[in-house]
Amino acid sequence: MLSNIKRTPGEKLFDAVNLLLVLGISVLILYPLLFVLFASMSDPRQMFDNPLLLWPKGFTLQSYSAIFENRDIWVGYRNTILYTCVGTSINVIMTILGAYPLSRRRFFGKHAFTFLFTFTMFFSGGLIPGYLVNQSLGIVNTIWALVLPGAISAFNLIIMRTYFQTQIPHELEESAYADGCGDLRLLYKIVLPLSTPIIAVMILFYGVGHWNSYFDALIYISDREKYPLQLILREILIQNSLKEMLTVAVDDQYGDRMIAREGIKYAIVVVSSLPLLVFYPMLSKFFEKGIMVGAIKG
Amino acid sequence: MEANHELSVRRPLARKAKLNDVSKRLKRNLGLYLIISPAFFYFVIWHYWPLYGIQIAFKDYMPALGIGGSPWVGLEHFNRFFNAYYFWTILKNTLGISLYGLLVGIPAPIVLALMFNEFRNKRFQTLVQTISYAPHFISVIVAVGILFFFISPTNGVINALLGSINGSKIDFLAEPGYFWPLFVWSGLWQGIGWSSLLYTAAMSGISPDQYEAAYIDGANKFRRIWHVTLPGILPTIVILSILSIGGIMNVGFEKVLLMQTDLNLSTSEVISTYMYKSGILDAQYSFSAAVGLFNNVINFILLLTFNAIAKRAGQTSLW
Incomplete structure (x- = not known):
């Protein structure tokens, strides 16, 4: 050496x-x-x-x-914990469900789905068209405006798919499949238990994102009682009030x-x-x- | 003739067989389609439905009439944006801050990763690396808050130092000239460790045999870095650079918004903060959508261009 x-x-x-x-x-x-x-x-x-x-x-x-003694800070803290827990759970479940089929070799339509998902990393409608969508869904000023629009990061989904593809032995899936094990059971019983490291990473990536984000709340949350901690911080640290x-x-x-x-x-x-x-x-x-x-x- | 005739008979059969095959494959994958459906609907609703809304950039959007029912106005909003007196200022700021950021932000993590990689004591390397990316985990609001602690004209550390050296204090946020460096270098503080992690990961994939071979050939440390390590991480460098060039128009918009003051607007107003103010604060939906579309199209073109250049040069590319 x-x-x-x-x-x-x-x-x-x-x-x-x-x-x-x-x-x-x-x-x-x-x-x-x-x-x-x-x-x-x-x-x-x-x-x-x-x-x-x-x-x-x-x-x-x-x-x-x-x-x-400051009530604003504790209400903000409580809200942030709520948004982070709900948001991260949705993120992780949705990302797993989106990534798993793409990792399967026999999945028909794999390339079409992969293109559909990854294209969004490079081109988006922009701030206002996105805002109008959430407005017509009626989720403005609710927790859903903070946790649903970013439910999946295409980038994280690709990381997850690559993990499934490279770290789960293909034979294991094939033999389970031959034994009549359905796709969902296969995911739940075999793939997920072998994927704890990547799930931990996803929880951290998404969790940190929710904990630290302020801009979505700035746009969508108008009710002070629903402010996350970061918006309270913004008032104190940046706007100096x-x-x-x-x-x-x-x-x-x-x-x-x-x-x-x-x-x-x-x-x-x-x-x-x-x-x-x-x-x-x-x-x-x-x-x-x-x-x-x-x-x-x- | 004979052959043609045979073909025309065969073709429908072949098509039928193919259709059968397709429906068989679809059926076989039914479970997987069910599993992927939540993700599919998510992308359709929150990423493709907004694309339909882009048309309001060419319309005079009125909420009562809806996106489809609002009248067309052609390129009116774009003309207004391009002809505005501030257009060149915010374009210059957007590109200037981004390029400055890339110039500092692309090489610095590479150099840091190279320095980490030279440690023989791997546990020490892990320790310093873990310290280096701690700032990645604090929010942009806290990062800007900490920056303000340091540059505050009344009780900031930097001004206390300046004061003890030459007795003068600088109100950094009131001076337009300081905005770009403050923005870029505080960003480097927050991001350098995390970005270097990707390069460290790529370096750990280089086979030790290559280093040994280079050593036996008489290559010294610098030559080993130059001829083994750097070529080994070149694909990572190319991919990450393409991605950051593709984000050139976005700047660190959430952070710019926090660091803006009325006094530094001449160097701190960028396209995305302008889009936010005209769209969300002033509710000029159509105009703001036009500004956003301009931004995204330029971004997309830059991404395609640099991806094509990388491909041409025989390097890794995104697709």
């Missing part, structure tokens, strides 16, 4: 420089995330005076307790409240992103495999 061959001095230097560069890049990538985590646990006043942080400054959790949390009166404590509000922003970023940042390293093995399969052109 090449790794056992002795390195020349030049190659040692190369490796050292490479290591330093990668460490530097990793710090650059990680620092903004750590900064927010530290800032959320810092005293907002000290943060305001000097924002440079390498660790929490004046440790306090007061920003977090302020979040707990914190309703209910701070009274607008300009008095002695006005400055303090403005500063406290900066602390709340850091804490809300942590609260909203933590579920994903905790889960992804655990699932990373799975989706690296999923990408590997998807990288094989099918």
Whole structure:
């Protein structure tokens, strides 16, 4: 193996420089995330005076307790959990049902269906025609406008099909089929139990998408009670408005409240992103495999 | 004559046999058709039905009359869009931000993946790689929020640094000149690790024999990267580049919308944000549909062109 061959001095230097560069890049990538985590646990006043942080400054959790009192955030959190669970379930079931027949060799019409599905990746009706369709279906301002229009990503469907095609032994299906096992039972009893890695990847891909999406809700959801967390975040982080949390009166404590509000922003970023940042390293093995399969052109 | 006669007799028979064959195959696959039907109807309703609605770009859409019943106006909406004084500005912004993004966003993950690939300690490689794609999992709103934390003129880290160096502060979002770099480089922060993953996957598929052969031939590290690793991942590079060129007109529209302020509109207004504002906010459905159609057609043409070029050059292509 090449790794056992002795390195020349030049190659040692190369490796050292490479290591330093990668460490530097990793710090650059990680620092903004750590900064927010530290800032959320810092005293907002000290943060305001000097924002440079390498660790929490004046440790306090007061920003977090302020979040707990904000109703908007918790309603948004609840809605996002609902949309993510319902949406991801629909995504995964629909993608499996669409991908499985395309993976079968004897499926008559395979190419026509594949073309019909993949063409949508490259050309679409656009924002307004899509909006009009949802309007005529009467799903505007309901959860269905968020979970149905994106029920299948053609890209994920192709990854899934490629997995079924390459990872499930063909003989297994044929013998089950010869034993009189129907297509649906075959899918349920044989194919799915062998496909847990790719299903985990799909749950992650679609789940992250639902958790993080804001634009569909911005267009389709007008009722504040139905806002997902990301729209609440948009108001607080981007549009800079914190309703209910701070009274607008300009008095002695006005400055303090403005500063406290900066602390709340850091804490809300942590609260909203933590579920994903905790889960992804655990699932990373799975989706690296999923990408590997998807990288094989099918 | 004789042969012709025979053919004309045979043809209906052959057709009948073929029809029989087709119906047999359809019947045999009945279960699979049932399984695929939800996906089929999904694509028909949410991807092909909107194509029917594209016609409103050539009509004066009135909700009361419906898509079919609204009067035709020809190219009126397109003319209005092309002749508007802002047309060239938003076209320039769209293409400029995209090309800048491609110029940075295509090579950077490749270089990062090459650097990762040189590690001998694979567990360390996995660790740094996992760190590198953490930002991929935060939402675009949070990413822009974090960017604002850093560039804020009142209490941002970058301005605190600038302040301690030369005492001046910059309101980055109010300066049109900063929009493109802010957009592209913050996008690189969020996307570089995830994009490099695809290249790492492709690199792990290169046979170690090739590296050994190159080593025995006296190739040093750079030559091994140049002559073995890069050709090995070239198909992945081509496919991903075609796909990103096909998305050139879309920019990172959800993110542009968040980073826009009234002060930086001259460099931040792109076709898709304009389409959103005129269509959803101002309810000019037909005009917005025309803008969207223009956008999608250009995208599609670019995709076809670059796919054809890649094919011509003997490289991998999408189809």
